[in-house]
Amino acid sequence: MLFRCKVNIKINTMKKLLLLSLFLIATISYGQSTPGKHSIRNLNVNTELSNFGVTYYGNDQIVFASPSEKVTIVRKTWKENGQPYLDLFLGDIAPDGQIINKRPLQGDVNRKEHEAVVAFTKDFKTVYFSANNYSERNKSVKSSKGFDNIQLYKASVNAAGEWTNIEKLPFNSDEFQSGLPTLNKEETKLYFISDRPESLGKTDIFVVDVHKDGTYGEPKNLGPKINTEEREMFPFISDDNMLYFSSTGHEGQGKLDVFVAKIYDHTVSVPINLEAPINSPRDDFAYIFDETQLKGYLSSNRKEGKGDDDIYSFIVGEQPYIECLQTIKGIVRDKDTQELLPGAIVEILDGDGNQVQITAATEDEAAYSFDVPCNSTYTLVGTNPKYLKETLEVKTINDVGAPVIEQNINLATEFIAVGDEVLINIDKIYFDFNKWNIRKDAAEQLDKVVDVMNQYPEMKILGTSHTDSRGPSRYNMKLSEKRAKSTVDYILSKGIAVGRITSQGFGETQLVNACVNGKKCTNEEHQLNRRTEFKVVQEEKPKVQEVIEEVKDVEPVKEEEAVDKLKPVMEKAPETEKLIEGKPVFKEEAKEIKDNN
Numbered sequence: 188m189l190f191r192c193k194v195n196i197k198i199n200t201m202k203k204l205l206l207l208s209l210f211l212i213a214t215i216s217y218g219q220s221t222p223g224k225h226s227i228r229n230l231n232v233n234t235e236l237s238n239f240g241v242t243y244y245g246n247d248q249i250v251f252a253s254p255s256e257k258v259t260i261v262r263k264t265w266k267e268n269g270q271p272y273l274d275l276f277l278g279d280i281a282p283d284g285q286i287i288n289k290r291p292l293q294g295d296v297n298r299k300e301h302e303a304v305v306a307f308t309k310d311f312k313t314v315y316f317s318a319n320n321y322s323e324r325n326k327s328v329k330s331s332k333g334f335d336n337i338q339l340y341k342a343s344v345n346a347a348g349e350w351t352n353i354e355k356l357p358f359n360s361d362e363f364q365s366g367l368p369t370l371n372k373e374e375t376k377l378y379f380i381s382d383r384p385e386s387l388g389k390t391d392i393f394v395v396d397v398h399k400d401g402t403y404g405e406p407k408n409l410g411p412k413i414n415t416e417e418r419e420m421f422p423f424i425s426d427d428n429m430l431y432f433s434s435t436g437h438e439g440q441g442k443l444d445v446f447v448a449k450i451y452d453h454t455v456s457v458p459i460n461l462e463a464p465i466n467s468p469r470d471d472f473a474y475i476f477d478e479t480q481l482k483g484y485l486s487s488n489r490k491e492g493k494g495d496d497d498i499y500s501f502i503v504g505e506q507p508y509i510e511c512l513q514t515i516k517g518i519v520r521d522k523d524t525q526e527l528l529p530g531a532i533v534e535i536l537d538g539d540g541n542q543v544q545i546t547a548a549t550e551d552e553a554a555y556s557f558d559v560p561c562n563s564t565y566t567l568v569g570t571n572p573k574y575l576k577e578t579l580e581v582k583t584i585n586d587v588g589a590p591v592i593e594q595n596i597n598l599a600t601e602f603i604a605v606g607d608e609v610l611i612n613i614d615k616i617y618f619d620f621n622k623w624n625i626r627k628d629a630a631e632q633l634d635k636v637v638d639v640m641n642q643y644p645e646m647k648i649l650g651t652s653h654t655d656s657r658g659p660s661r662y663n664m665k666l667s668e669k670r671a672k673s674t675v676d677y678i679l680s681k682g683i684a685v686g687r688i689t690s691q692g693f694g695e696t697q698l699v700n701a702c703v704n705g706k707k708c709t710n711e712e713h714q715l716n717r718r719t720e721f722k723v724v725q726e727e728k729p730k731v732q733e734v735i736e737e738v739k740d741v742e743p744v745k746e747e748e749a750v751d752k753l754k755p756v757m758e759k760a761p762e763t764e765k766l767i768e769g770k771p772v773f774k775e776e777a778k779e780i781k782d783n784n
Contacts, residue, residue, distance in 0.1 A: 222447070222461045223507035227485060227499045232278065232286040235494030239486035240304040240421075240473045241286075249278045249286050249484070250305050251498060275305065275316070277348075284482060284500035293349040304421070304473070306368040306377070307344075314342050314350065315377065317366030320359075330362050337366040339379060358395060358406050370397075372426040380420050381406070388416040392432060412455050413448060421472045424450070429507065433472035434458075441468035445485070449509035451561070454586045456509045465501070476503070513583040514591045516556035519548040519569055522597040527553035531571040533596065535581075538564050555596075561585055569596035575612060575635045601639050602723065609723040611639050611648065616674060616719035620710075621658075623669040625677050629719075633674060636721055637681045640688075647724045650674050650690040653697055655716040656704050660694060667692030674719050 232238060240252040255274040278286035305316040320328040320338045330336055338359045342350040359365050360383065367380040377397050382390045383406070391414040396404030413419060415436025420443065422432045428450040433443040437458055444466040446458040465471060467489040476483035481503040488496045519531040531548040533555040543565065544557050559565060562585035569577045577598050583589070603612040613632040618624075625633065640646060652671035654663040671690035678688055698716050702708035 220456070220459050220510045221505070221508045222459055222465075224504035225461070225465050225501045226504065227464050227501040228284075229492060230285055230498050230500055232289055233493045233497040237273070237495040238498050239496040241475055241484040241486070241498055242305045242307065243475065243477065244277065244307060245311065247280050249280055250292065251276055251278065251286070252304065253289070284502075286498065293347065304367045306370045308370065308374055312344050314344055315356075315368040315370070316340050316342070317368065320361060328361055332362075336361065336364045339365045339368060357403060364390070365393075367421055369423050371424050371428065376424075377403075378422045378424055378430070379406075380422065387411060387414045388418065388436060390418045390420055392419045392422050392430075409455060412457055418443070421474070423473075423475050425476055426478055429509065430455070431461075431474045431476065432458075433470075433474070440466045441470070443470040443472045445471050445474045447507045447509070449511065449587075451511070451586045452584070454588060456511065456587050459507070459509070461507065470496070478506075481506070511561040511587050512558040513561050513589045514556060514558050515565070515567070515581055515583070515594055516554065516591060517593055517595040519553045519555065519571070519596045519598065521574075522599040525597075528571050528574075528598060529553045531569055531574075531596075531598065534568040534570075535559060536566040536568060540566070559583060561587070561589065567594060567596060569598055571598055573601055574598040575601055576638055578631065601642070611636055611721040611723070613721070615715075617714055618670055618717045618719075620655075620713070620717070621666070623666065623673045625673055629674075630677065633677050634681070637678055637683060640678070640683050647687050647689075649722045649724055650678075650688060650719055651722060652690065652692050652719040653716055654695050655713040656695045656698060656702055656706070657713065664692055664694035667694045670717075670719060 236254045238251060238253045242250045244250045252273045253276050255272050275292045276289050277292050278290075279288045281287050305314050307314050316339075317337050318340055319335050322328050327335055339356040341354055341356055343352040344350055356365070363381060363383040365379055365381040365383070369378045370376070371378070375397055376394050378392060378394050380390050381393050383393075385391075385393075385406075385408050387408065387410075392409045393406040394409060395406045398404070408414060413430070413432070415434060417434065417436030419432055419434045419436065422430060424430050430448050430450050431445060432448075433445050435443055437444070437446055437460070439446075439460055440463065445461045447461060448458040449456040460466060461474070465474065465485060467487060469487065469489045471485065471487045471489070473486040474483065475485075483501050483503065485499045485501055486496050487499060515535065519528045519533065520526060521528060527548075529548050529550045529552075531553065532545065533548060534545045535543045535557050537543050543559060546555050546557070548555050561583050564580065564582050567577075567579045567581055569579075575598065577596055579594060579596065581592060581594055583592065599612045601612060603610050613635045616629045616632055617626070618629070619626065636648070640648070650671050652667040652674065654667045654670075656663075658666075668690070669692070671692045675688050675690040679685060695716070699718075700708075700712055700715055702712050702716060
């Protein structure tokens with residue numbers, strides 16, 4: 188093995204309620220971090236000598252390290268293992284994953300000593316690779332202690348596939364090793380191995396920023412979650428920022444084992460061991476993975492191999508998974524009184540509108556809590572009898588161990604009495620200056636009107652629209668009529684019967700502030716006058732007034748009543764499966780819980 192050449196370098200009632208809630212709509216299950224499932228095989232390209240360190244070169248070719256095949260008068264061997272120095276070879280990928288048609292790489296890349304492990308840019312016009320330390324005159328360079336340390340190089344690849352314009356990277360040093368490069372998907376970060384002074388162990392994984400102008404940032408150690416007091420080597424970063432690497436310091440099955448961790452925006456996950464058959468009691472390293480084909484390659488000197496280090500192909504039956512969850516929690520209250528609303532139903536939807544989880548606000552604190560995947564956008568939906576549905580957007584961040592997101596939900600009663608009028612209790616519908624199109628914020632409020640009209644199918648309403656004072660009064664009257672009509676048309680488009688809603692424009696005759704003609708006001712003050720409201724028509728007021736009085740006197744929702752609110756939908760999706768408190772709960776178990784309530 189080399190890095191100095193490979194490159195020596197609660198079950199209470201509320202919990203039952205939560206389990207029953209599994210039945211509402213098909214939900215998404217989140218499992219714990221898993222190493223995945225692999226099947227591997229030894230390749231025909233292997234010999235009794237060392238072959239390792241595969242890198243994809245396009246979709247159908249492979250670059251790997253193998254002992255030099257150069258014919259010289261004096262055959263040079265590496266004293267550490269008695270084998271010829273390593274060169275870089277190119278091979279074709281056969282349909283079954285075998286590497287065929289092995290031949291040396293063209294150009295100035297293979298020199299007297301070691302070359303190994305490469306990383307290409309996506310256009311394959313630039314390559315980073317590891318090699319012994321050479322001067323510009325192609326002479327070996329030693330450290331002050333006499334070591335020939337591995338260095339990182341960069342080269343251009345011409346149309347013929349030849350490597351030219353080879354140069355050392357600026358953060359190399361004669362006094363320590365740097366090698367085994369791998370690039371992230373965006374080609375903005377180069378990961379590599381080094382034993383430089385900032386290392387925590389014998390060899391650590393570092394990352395350096397690659398700038399658009401061709402310069403580099405300062406190398407940064409990935410820290411103690413990844414690096415140990417021993418050796419971390421052979422990093423490979425996948426397109427989704429899964430960092431695969433080998434280590435003798437993390438707990439494993441033998442010597443070098445392959446591990447995987449997830450790189451986030453500012454944090455990194457705890458690595459997990461990929462287990463057998465990827466790992467063995469001996470050295471397992473240089474894991475690479477094609478996520479589109481679910482195939483990859485691995486190097487190992489396990490005892491069932493052909494000699495020294497061998498290259499193995501593998502097929503992924505189940506990809507490794509790193510769990511990252513963030514908690515979203517809050518309290519459900521009455522918007523006006525701030526009274527707690529225990530038993531209120533809270534759902535969380537994903538970016539496509541699919542229900543992820545659902546729960547009922549707790550009895551004592553009217554609290555809810557969800558653990559959902561990181562780096563995603565969700566919609567919280569809060570509902571309660573006699574209240575309007577409330578939706579809120581929440582975003583989780585792309586980091587493990589992120590702080591809890593506190594998001595309280597304030598529910599507004601369905602109706603509000605204003606003088607002699609009864610209004611649907613939504614936020615005002617506002618319009619842009621001189622416009623009557625429905626804005627996104629207006630659509631959200633109009634959807635609440637639709638919900639109320641569906642809740643009370645006999646109720647009729649009047650949509651009233653108003654303008655600000657700017658412009659001629661007659662024009663403003665016509666503009667308000669257009670605005671009233673546009674809101675009514677929107678509600679009708681949601682399936683509400685034509686005879687249940689009418690509209691009326693009032694122009695600038697009912698301003699809510701002092702912004703009359705000739706009065707200088709801000710745009711925000713004028714905006715308050717550009718509004719639409721929804722009034723319950725006269726004959727429906729007594730019925731609605733009863734609802735308003737009911738809300739004033741409503742008793743807190745009991746747990747069993749909350750269960751009943753969930754039950755009507757339970758029968759719709761009996762196939763639902765979900766994870767609660769780390770334990771999978773299936774339909775049979777949930778049915779038993781339901782029957783016992």
